[in-house]
Amino acid sequence: xxxVLVIGSFNVDHVWTSDRLPRPGETxxxxxxxxxxxxxxxxxxxxxxxxxxxxxxxxxGGDGGGDLARALAAEDGLELRALRSDAPTGTAGIYLDExxxxxxxxxxxxxxxxxxxxxxxxxxxxxDAAVVVAQLESPTAAVLEGLRRAxxxxxxxxxxxxxxxxxxxxxxxxxxxxLTPNETEFAGLLARxxxxxxxxxxxxxxxxxxxxxxxxxxxxHGTVIVTLGGSGCFVSHxxxxxxxxxxxxxxxxxxxxxxxxxxxxxxxxxxxxxxxxALAPAAPFAQHVRLATHYAALSTERPGAAEAMPSAxxxxxxxxxxxSAA
Numbered sequence: 001x002x003x004v005l006v007i008g009s010f011n012v013d014h015v016w017t018s019d020r021l022p023r024p025g026e027t028x029x030x031x032x033x034x035x036x037x038x039x040x041x042x043x044x045x046x047x048x049x050x051x052x053x054x055x056x057x058x059x060x061g062g063d064g065g066g067d068l069a070r071a072l073a074a075e076d077g078l079e080l081r082a083l084r085s086d087a088p089t090g091t092a093g094i095y096l097d098e099x100x101x102x103x104x105x106x107x108x109x110x111x112x113x114x115x116x117x118x119x120x121x122x123x124x125x126x127x128d129a130a131v132v133v134a135q136l137e138s139p140t141a142a143v144l145e146g147l148r149r150a151x152x153x154x155x156x157x158x159x160x161x162x163x164x165x166x167x168x169x170x171x172x173x174x175x176x177x178x179l180t181p182n183e184t185e186f187a188g189l190l191a192r193x194x195x196x197x198x199x200x201x202x203x204x205x206x207x208x209x210x211x212x213x214x215x216x217x218x219x220x221h222g223t224v225i226v227t228l229g230g231s232g233c234f235v236s237h238x239x240x241x242x243x244x245x246x247x248x249x250x251x252x253x254x255x256x257x258x259x260x261x262x263x264x265x266x267x268x269x270x271x272x273x274x275x276x277x278a279l280a281p282a283a284p285f286a287q288h289v290r291l292a293t294h295y296a297a298l299s300t301e302r303p304g305a306a307e308a309m310p311s312a313x314x315x316x317x318x319x320x321x322x323x324s325a326a
Contacts, residue, residue, distance in 0.1 A: 002053075002128060002129070002130035002279075002281065003052065003053040003054060003055060003125075003128055003130065004047040004048075004052045004053070004129065004130065004131050004132075004271075004274045004275055004278050005054075005055045005057065005122075005126060005131070005132045005133070005146075005150070005155070006043050006044040006047065006054065006057070006132075006133045006134075006271075006274075007040065007058075007119060007132065007134045007138065007142065007143065008039055008040015008044070008056075008057075008058060008134060008137060008138055009039055009041065009058065009090055009108075009111040009114075009135070009137035009138055010036070010037075010060060010069045010089065011037045011065075011089075011091055011092040011107075012034065012035075012065040012089060012091050012092070013034060013036065013092045013263075013304075013305055014032070014092065014093050014094065015032065015035070015094045015095075015096060015263075015303075016031070016032055016093075016095050017030050017031045017033075017096040017097075017098070017303075018030030018031075018095070018097065018098075019097065019098050020097045020098070021095055021096075021097050021101065021102075021103055022095065033303070033304075035304050035305065035306070035307050036068060036072050036307065037092055037263075037304075037305035038058075038092070038111070038137065038305075038306075039135040039137050039162060039163075039266075039267050040056065040058055040137065041056065041058070041306055042264045042267030042271065042305050042306045042309065043133055043135070043160070043267045043270045043271040043274070044056040044078055044133075044271065045072075045271065045306045046268045046270070046275070046295065046299070047271040047274050047275040047278075048076050048077060048078050048275075049076065049309050050272045050275035050276070050279075050291070050312055051275060051279055051312045052274070052275035052278045053278075055079040055081060055122075055125045055129075056073060056080055056081065057081045057082075057114075057118070057119060057122055057125065057146070058080070058081075058082050058083070058114060058138075059082060059084075059085045059112075059113045059114040059138075060082045060084065060085065060089050060110050061085050061087055061088045061089040062085075062086075063089055065088065066082070066084075066089045066110070069082070069089065070082070072306070079125075081122055083114055083115065083118045085110035085113040086113075087109045087112065088110065089109055090106065090110055090111040090137075091106070092105065092106045092107070093106075094263055096261060096303075100260055100262045102261075102262060102263050104163075104263075108137070111137055111138055112139060114138045114139055114142045115139070115142055116139075116141040116142050116144070116145035119142050119145045120145055120149065126149050126150065126152075126153040126155065127153060129150065129155040129278075130156065130277060130278035131150075131155055131156045131158055131274040131278050132147065132153075132155045132156070132157055133158045133159075133270060133271070133274045134146050134159055134160070135159075135161075135270075136160075136161060136162060136166035137162075137163065140169055143172060144171055144172055144175060147159060147172065147175035147176060148175050156177045156178055156277060157175055157176050157177045157178070158176070158177065158178040158179075158180065158270070158273070158277075159173075159175075159176040159178070159179055160266070160267075160270045161180075161181050161185050161189060162181070162185055162266060164182070164184045164185045164188055168188075168189060168192065168193070173218070173219055176219065176222055177221075177222045177223065178224075178225070178273075179218070179224045180224075180225045180227065180266075180269070180270055181224070182200075182226070182228070182266060183200040183201070183203040183204065183226060183227070183228055185200075186200065186203060186214075186218075186224075186226045187199065187203065188200075189218055190218060194214065196217070203226065203228065204231045208249055208250075209249075211226070211234055211249070215236035215249070216236065216239075221241075223235065223237050223238065223241070223243060223285070224236045225273075225289060227266060227296075229254070231254065232251055232252050232253040232293060233251065233269075233293060234249070234250075234251050235249060235250055235251070235286070235289055236248070237249065237285070242285070243285035244282070244283065244284035244285055244286075245284050245285050246284075250286070252289055252290055252293055254293055254297055255294045255298070257298060257300060258301055259297075259300035259301065260300065260301060261300060261303040261304065263305050263308075264299055264304070264306065264309070265296045265297075265299055265300050268292075268298075268308075269292045269295065270292070271295075271309070272292040272295035273291070273292035294318075295310065295315060298310045298314065298315065298318055298319075
């Protein structure tokens, strides 16, 4: 069976929840919890729980955080390929308000040691991958190696250009088949690579033809999906490469849910998108995007990041036969 290969980060999340997010210099009372996270691990768990055979390439410390990653990967049936680092396992400090909004600070730790050489050594993992997924919480050289090897193996190279403050090299875009920024990340990419400056908050109201043109300027050869939170997402395909869709661009709405924590919603989207592409490669791309939007929405109904990723059974129970073909 074709698989999903995720290259990325694992963090131990430390989460504080209060009525609102603290202002600079302010101390608030709140509630504390901890659990697994990291954009790479979140996406790998999402892909696996959606139903795809999934492998996860990362770097872990020889500490309790690394032990946690290994135990959770085994529990979810993830094939873990981890570089052993002398640095501590990565961490994240997450601050949540009661509406589900968040602010996050990341300590890379071992994630910063993931090397291009280690990624290149995972030849078997690339051999049967349908989709290779990467983000920007790992070193650029390792991410670029993974995307290039994906293409060489005939897999789709999917780049989630997050977090928003990460610099995205032109070489990464050139090696990417499917790009999945949120509106803030999209605005940053346009400013850096296309000389187009705009506020991310204006993207939802931008007409489709203009938004499509911006996507083509950013990634002429591939597909761009701009995720728009509660407003769903916008999809833009390259000319002549619509991935089974009739339209070159379109919007899909978000599913209606009762969000309590949006921390891992973007990761849920990317993991489910990759799983859909691997599980039903002949299906129209819009089907995979619809799967991803519903999966991401459902993930916000539970607190946490990796722990909040729903199972395929929970998706079917909530949304019925919408997912029967994926």
